[in-house]
Structures are given as C-alpha cells and as structure tokens.
Amino acid sequence: MTTEQPVFISENELKQFTDWKEILHALEQAFLAVSNTDKSGSHPYSSQPARTFVHTEGGVLLCMPGFVGNHIVFKSDKTSTPSSTLACKLITSFGDNPKRDPPLPDINGNIFLFDNITGKLQATLEANYITGLRTAAASIVATEQLFFSRVVDKSNLVLGIIGTGTQGELHAIGFLNTQKFAKIKLWNRTRSRSERLMAKLSDLVPSTLNAEVVISIHGSVEECCKDCDVIVTATSTSTPLIFRSFLKPDVHINAIGAGRSHHAELAQDIYDQCSVFIDYKTGAKVELANLKSNIVGEIGEILLGTKSVPANGISVFQSIGMATEDVTVGRLFYEKYKQARSD
Numbered sequence: 354m355t356t357e358q359p360v361f362i363s364e365n366e367l368k369q370f371t372d373w374k375e376i377l378h379a380l381e382q383a384f385l386a387v388s389n390t391d392k393s394g395s396h397p398y399s400s401q402p403a404r405t406f407v408h409t410e411g412g413v414l415l416c417m418p419g420f421v422g423n424h425i426v427f428k429s430d431k432t433s434t435p436s437s438t439l440a441c442k443l444i445t446s447f448g449d450n451p452k453r454d455p456p457l458p459d460i461n462g463n464i465f466l467f468d469n470i471t472g473k474l475q476a477t478l479e480a481n482y483i484t485g486l487r488t489a490a491a492s493i494v495a496t497e498q499l500f501f502s503r504v505v506d507k508s509n510l511v512l513g514i515i516g517t518g519t520q521g522e523l524h525a526i527g528f529l530n531t532q533k534f535a536k537i538k539l540w541n542r543t544r545s546r547s548e549r550l551m552a553k554l555s556d557l558v559p560s561t562l563n564a565e566v567v568i569s570i571h572g573s574v575e576e577c578c579k580d581c582d583v584i585v586t587a588t589s590t591s592t593p594l595i596f597r598s599f600l601k602p603d604v605h606i607n608a609i610g611a612g613r614s615h616h617a618e619l620a621q622d623i624y625d626q627c628s629v630f631i632d633y634k635t636g637a638k639v640e641l642a643n644l645k646s647n648i649v650g651e652i653g654e655i656l657l658g659t660k661s662v663p664a665n666g667i668s669v670f671q672s673i674g675m676a677t678e679d680v681t682v683g684r685l686f687y688e689k690y691k692q693a694r695s696d
C-alpha cells in the first residue's frame with residue numbers, strides 16, 4: 354500500500370507530454386467503456402453517473418466523477434496489461450472571466466486521480482489544457498468514425514472552426530496534427546481572436562501533417578461554413594449560429610460548445626434533418642432532454658460495431674463532455690509524468 358503524498362501536476366508540466374495518437378487512443382477507450390455493458394470481455398467498461406451542476410451568481414461548478422475498468426493506458430505499449438482508474442474532475446465555468454483585467458479563462462478545472470485499490474488521492478492534475486485536448490480528441494475520434502469512414506475522396510477536405518477560443522484553438526491544432534485538410538476556415542465573433550489563432554497555426558503548420566494547408570479568416574458564419582466538409586462549433590452562444598442553408602449536403606459537425614444549453618449552436622432546421630451521435634446517454638438524458646432530433650446512438654456503439662454510420666447526409670457529434678474522457682486522459686498524463694520522473 355502506498356504511503357506517498359499526492360502530487361500536484363501543473364499545466365506547464367503536463368504540456369510536454371502531449372501526444373495526439375495516445376490521446377485519441379485514450380478517448381476511444383473512454384467511448385468504448387461507456388457503451389460496453391459486458392464486463393467479462395476484452396473491452397473497457399465504466400461507472401459514470403450524469404455530472405452535477407452547482408449554480409452560483411457568477412457561474413457554475415460541475416462535478417464529474419468516473420471509473421474506467423480494463424482500459425489500456427498506452428496504445429504504443431503492446432505489452433501493457435489493462436488498468437482500472439478512478440477519478441473526479443471538478444470544473445467551473447465563470448462567463449465573465451475573459452472580461453476581467455487581466456483576463457482569466459472561462460473554464461478552470463482539476464482532475465483528482467485516486468488509487469484504485471485504496472481509494473486514496475494520488476494526484477491532482479490541472480485540467481484546463483487537458484480538458485481542451487480531450488474535447489478536441491473526442492471530436493477527432495467522432496469525425497473519424499462518422500465522416501472519414503464514409504468519405505471516398507479525402508484529397509481536398511475543408512475544415513471550418515466557428516469560435517476560436519480555447520476549445521476552437523485546440524480543435525484546430527488537434528485536427529492539423531491528426532487529419533489531412535486542404536483548407537482551414539476560421540470565424541470568431543471578435544475578428545482579432547481569429548487573427549491570433551491564424552498566426553499561431555501558421556507557425557505550427559510546418560511541423561504537422563498539413564504543411565500545405567491554406568488558412569483563412571471569414572467575416573460571417575455563413576461564409577465560413579461554405580464548402581466545409583467538417584465543422585467544429587465551439588462558442589458560448591445562446592442563439593443558433595449555423596442554419597441548414599449554410600451547409601453542403603454531406604457534412605459532419607462537431608457541436609461542442611454553448612455551455613448551459615448544449616444544442617444552442619445549430620438551428621432546428623439542421624436538427625430536423627441530421628443524424629445525431631452523442632458521447633453518453635446518461636448525460637444526454639439530463640443535458641439534451643430538450644433536443645428535438647434523431648439521436649442515433651453513442652460514439653462507443655460505433656466503435657463496438659453495435660450501431661452503424663449513416664451512409665451520407667449531415668452527421669452531428671453533440672459533445673456534452675464526460676468524466677470517463679478525463680479518467681483515461683488523466684491517467685495517461687499521470688503515467689507519462691511518472692515515467693519522466695523515473696528516467
């Protein structure tokens with residue numbers, strides 16, 4: 354039994370361990386764990402209630418506990434035996450933070466990792482960056498499953514990012530590092546924020562899969578969505594930004610934002626005609642209770658082969674965000690931190 358004191362791992366320390374392939378694998382494990390109901394087989398499994406919200410005058414505190422059993426932490430380590438991980442993320446969203454002087458992030462969180470045998474706290478990981486990474490990785494896995502698996506010509510694909518805040522930025526970086534796109538189009542309510550992201554992406558591009566990609570900034574959401582094959586919405590809007598008429602007939606949208614109402618970013622005329630996939634039904638029962646659309650299933654059900662991908666049309670990954678994502682990604686970063694310290 355360990356008598357060691359819990360460690361605190363800061364955002365700056367964690368950043369050096371970023372490895373998109375491993376993070377995508379951790380997300381697949383999280384999705385599988387949620388949809389798999391057979392504990393005796395080879396797939397991960399999970400225990401995860403719907404998260405809770407504590408509202409205050411200034412914002413909200415979300416409590417996100419989760420357990421994942423029988424998961425493989427490192428994709429690259431073929432010999433690794435399955436692990437079990439218990440964790441809880443506490444995360445706040447205080448919408449006025451970006452307007453403060455100096456500005457603060459809207460979202461601030463920590464992941465608490467527990468020893469799976471004793472229940473003792475092992476580590477606290479600062480989780481703003483990890484939340485961004487895992488949210489982007491969830492969208493990338495969803496896009497692989499719902500779009501790349503059905504598209505034949507992958508040579509000229511266009512990605513649109515609507516909202517270039519923290520999540521929009523990490524989505525752009527994640528897609529640049531993991532998928533091929535000919536163009537990336539950016540829109541943000543405040544143009545200067547898109548300009549900042551464009552400068553950052555231009556510096557990163559030579560070291561990614563997308564050395565030839567063309568990045569552009571657009572003055573309207575409609576112009577930005579035009580010709581897009583894959584779209585990410587990552588805003589805190591309370592009214593719809595994207596309408597059916599803005600879209601090509603075959604398109605995949607990762608709708609990840611809009612805080613308190615998760616389905617505020619897309620207009621009802623899109624929801625009337627699309628296939629929606631979600632991260633977890635338990636959360637959706639609470640947080641997507643008012644969504645009027647065809648919810649086909651969970652991403653994990655596609656990975657398990659129990660749900661199939663629509664052959665064409667508009668697919669939407671309605672991302673709520675779930676604890677098991679933080680569990681598997683948090684564990685991955687903790688193991689990388691321990692490895693680095695023992696080297």
Ligand SMILES: NC(=O)C1=CN([C@@H]2O[C@H](COP(=O)(O)OP(=O)(O)OC[C@H]3O[C@@H](n4cnc5c(N)ncnc54)[C@H](O)[C@@H]3O)[C@@H](O)[C@H]2O)C=CC1
Nearest residue numbers: 459516517518519520588589590609610611612672673674
């Ligand atoms: N699905 C998931 O797993 C997660 C979802 N989120 C959600 O993603 C959204 C973005 O979060 P961050 O990037 O961290 O915040 P941020 O503060 O960095 O960025 C917010 C973005 O929303 C835009 N925005 C705000 N109000 C708008 C409006 N009325 N119309 C158009 N654009 C508007 C801002 O211009 C900015 O681009 C939030 O709603 C947050 O709750 C955040 C983390 C995980």
Ligand SMILES: O=C([O-])C1=[NH+]CCC1
Nearest residue numbers: 444446484673674675
């Ligand atoms: O899943 C998550 O971590 C969050 N969703 C909305 C705010 C933070």
